[in-house]
Amino acid sequence: MPTILKDRTDEIERLAVRYPSRRSIMLPVLWMVQQQEGWISQQAMAEVADVVGTTVAEVYEVVSFYTMFQQRPVGRHHIALCDTLACAICGAMEVAEYLKTKHGIEKKKVTPDGRFSLEFVECIGACSIAPAMLVGETLHGNLTPDGIDAILAQCP
Amino acid sequence: MTTATAQWERVLLPNIEQDQTEWLDAYVAGGGYEMARKALGMAPADIIGVVKDSGLRGRGGAGFPTGMKWGFLPQGLFPRYLAVNADESEPGTCKDRPLMEQRPHSLIEGVICSCLAIEAQQAFIYIRGEYYKAARVMQQAVEEAYAKGFLGKNIFGQQGKNVDLVVHRGAGAYICGEETALLTSLEGYRGYPKLKPPFPAVSGLYGKPTIINNVETIVDVPHILRRGADWFKSWTHERTTGMRLYSVSGHVKKPGVYELPPTVTLKDLIYDICGGIRNDHELKFVIPGGSSVPWLKPHQIDIPMSHEGVAAAGSMLGSSAVMVMDHTVCPVWAVANLSHFYHHESCGQCTPCREGSAWMHKILRRIEQGGGRMEDLDTLRDIAGEGKPGSGMISGKSICALGDAAAWPVGSALGQFHDEFVEHIEKGCCPYKNKRYWMAGGRFVNETFEKMPVL
Numbered sequence: 001m002p003t004i005l006k007d008r009t010d011e012i013e014r015l016a017v018r019y020p021s022r023r024s025i026m027l028p029v030l031w032m033v034q035q036q037e038g039w040i041s042q043q044a045m046a047e048v049a050d051v052v053g054t055t056v057a058e059v060y061e062v063v064s065f066y067t068m069f070q071q072r073p074v075g076r077h078h079i080a081l082c083d084t085l086a087c088a089i090c091g092a093m094e095v096a097e098y099l100k101t102k103h104g105i106e107k108k109k110v111t112p113d114g115r116f117s118l119e120f121v122e123c124i125g126a127c128s129i130a131p132a133m134l135v136g137e138t139l140h141g142n143l144t145p146d147g148i149d150a151i152l153a154q155c156p
Numbered sequence: 157m158t159t160a161t162a163q164w165e166r167v168l169l170p171n172i173e174q175d176q177t178e179w180l181d182a183y184v185a186g187g188g189y190e191m192a193r194k195a196l197g198m199a200p201a202d203i204i205g206v207v208k209d210s211g212l213r214g215r216g217g218a219g220f221p222t223g224m225k226w227g228f229l230p231q232g233l234f235p236r237y238l239a240v241n242a243d244e245s246e247p248g249t250c251k252d253r254p255l256m257e258q259r260p261h262s263l264i265e266g267v268i269c270s271c272l273a274i275e276a277q278q279a280f281i282y283i284r285g286e287y288y289k290a291a292r293v294m295q296q297a298v299e300e301a302y303a304k305g306f307l308g309k310n311i312f313g314q315q316g317k318n319v320d321l322v323v324h325r326g327a328g329a330y331i332c333g334e335e336t337a338l339l340t341s342l343e344g345y346r347g348y349p350k351l352k353p354p355f356p357a358v359s360g361l362y363g364k365p366t367i368i369n370n371v372e373t374i375v376d377v378p379h380i381l382r383r384g385a386d387w388f389k390s391w392t393h394e395r396t397t398g399m400r401l402y403s404v405s406g407h408v409k410k411p412g413v414y415e416l417p418p419t420v421t422l423k424d425l426i427y428d429i430c431g432g433i434r435n436d437h438e439l440k441f442v443i444p445g446g447s448s449v450p451w452l453k454p455h456q457i458d459i460p461m462s463h464e465g466v467a468a469a470g471s472m473l474g475s476s477a478v479m480v481m482d483h484t485v486c487p488v489w490a491v492a493n494l495s496h497f498y499h500h501e502s503c504g505q506c507t508p509c510r511e512g513s514a515w516m517h518k519i520l521r522r523i524e525q526g527g528g529r530m531e532d533l534d535t536l537r538d539i540a541g542e543g544k545p546g547s548g549m550i551s552g553k554s555i556c557a558l559g560d561a562a563a564w565p566v567g568s569a570l571g572q573f574h575d576e577f578v579e580h581i582e583k584g585c586c587p588y589k590n591k592r593y594w595m596a597g598g599r600f601v602n603e604t605f606e607k608m609p610v611l
Binding site: 018019020021023024025026027028030031052061062065066067068069080083084085086088089090121122123124125126127128129130134137138139 | 235244245246247248249250252253278284285286287288289320322324325326327328329330341342343344345346347362403404405406407411412413443447477479481485490493494497500501503
């Protein structure tokens with residue numbers, strides 16, 4: 001019996017009729033899980049396999065390919081800091097340093113209060129407002145130390 | 157009149173500075189969806205004819221003529237699909253995001269016109285996972301259009317004219333911007349590219365004929381229908397036509413997305429339109445078309461920003477994403493950063509790309525950290541070639557062009573900045589003072605780094 005996706009059945013079926021093949025709902029359903037749970041557990045993968053009509057191995061294959069799918073719990077506000085060239089030459093690493101020294105947010109770690117986690121990612125398409133980071137679903141560009149303080153202060 | 161003061165009418169993003177979403181009512185009030193209605197009354201071949209006449213070339217990077225691509229669809233084979241490539245992931249490129257966030261309905265109208273042209277009844281917009289806002293805005297705009305009857309069954313009340321549009325989100329894979337990988341990802345699998353032929357126009361999504369176009373390309377279509385092919389061709393340099401969006405990033409005073417004709421020179425773009433180099437520093441090098449293209453040095457930048465103009469200087473226009481580096485940027489560090497990107501984003505199907513990109517990154521990282529050997533340069537040149545298609549161990553030897561994209565910047569950096577590579581090896585350290593030694597994700601840190609001057 002599904003527990004994670006138990007209230008989402010109607011939503012999933014409405015989605016499935018929009019695609020010529022049921023398999024195409026793989027990514028949308030995985031997003032549903034991640035938005036609800038914050039990450040994608042093994043149990044979630046098993047449920048997704050049932051819903052999509054495939055095996056757990058195939059779901060894991062997909063989850064492990066796409067870097068945005070989290071396979072372990074993240075903080076309530078997950079920070080994705082771009083460190084590709086355009087952001088790197090505009091101070092992305094100073095942002096990382098600031099997050100670490102001022103706010104105690106370190107790469108690949110969840111803060112002890114569970115509030116933040118940080119990941120360095122490749123280009124997020126915000127090159128003209130570098131350095132940039134995603135906090136949860138919100139993009140922030142032209143980052144400055146004061147700006148970062150204000151952004152993080154809004155995250156409960 | 158200098159380039160900076162010249163005024164061009166902006167049609168794609170007229171109010172980019174305001175950063176507001178134009179919802180359906182405002183879009184219709186400004187004459188929106190008139191071209192979708194007009195296209196309903198046109199024969200598909202006529203729409204394709206106008207697009208062919210305009211000389212519109214794909215805005216995603218390859219620059220393939222759009223009308224010709226549409227012409228590759230096999231006769232009488234249905235259903236057909238349209239996939240809009242909104243997986244804008246090439247480092248430096250950030251033009252489709254404002255297009256979707258600010259003018260979602262111009263994309264939907266483009267989709268309707270294009271679907272009518274290629275006789276497709278279903279379209280997909282594949283948006284990269286990182287574009288949360290663009291996906292939200294597009295989804296809401298699509299719902300608005302459905303509610304008005306502009307999308308769905310019998311659009312605009314015309315019997316038998318159906319266009320269904322689904323907004324589909326990726327989940328963080330650069331490779332899904334490659335057209336065949338985009339389709340496998342859309343089908344619900346790992347985003348692995350496929351060998352061509354068969355080309356997607358013959359056998360694409362779910363094995364059916366499929367056309368894949370970039371967001372900006374699709375948005376251009378209604379503008380061409382409205383004002384005609386000659387209007388579009390009034391900005392022409394050789395075989396590059398129409399205004400396009402240039403994303404400028406890096407060390408210029410005013411980075412941003414600019415809508416300009418292809419006759420604008422790279423020099424004017426940097427020094428006039430973007431206000432020159434920050435802090436009036438010296439220009440070190442420019443990447444003129446997204447991270448995969450060969451680099452240009454300051455003496456090479458007096459060129460028109462068209463496919464032909466940039467190619468004549470030995471690089472590529474690509475996605476018209478200009479990255480500008482001033483003299484504080486170490487080219488070895490920069491190419492090591494890019495090589496990390498390709499190493500990370502290689503899908504892993506083809507050995508030359510998977511192993512080659514990792515190998516190049518390891519060597520570059522070693523040189524940058526001061527542990528380089530002279531023979532490393534020979535090895536790098538063997539792997540990367542000379543920054544030209546087909547040279548070296550990777551380029552032309554993988555299923556898709558990611559392998560080429562990984563090799564070209566390395567080959568080009570070696571050619572353009574050979575002396576600096578040698579200096580790194582001879583001195584046993586990076587000669588750039590005050591530079592941060594964090595690179596490629598801070599995976600290693602030089603203990604002696606000093607704080608960089610204010611950026």
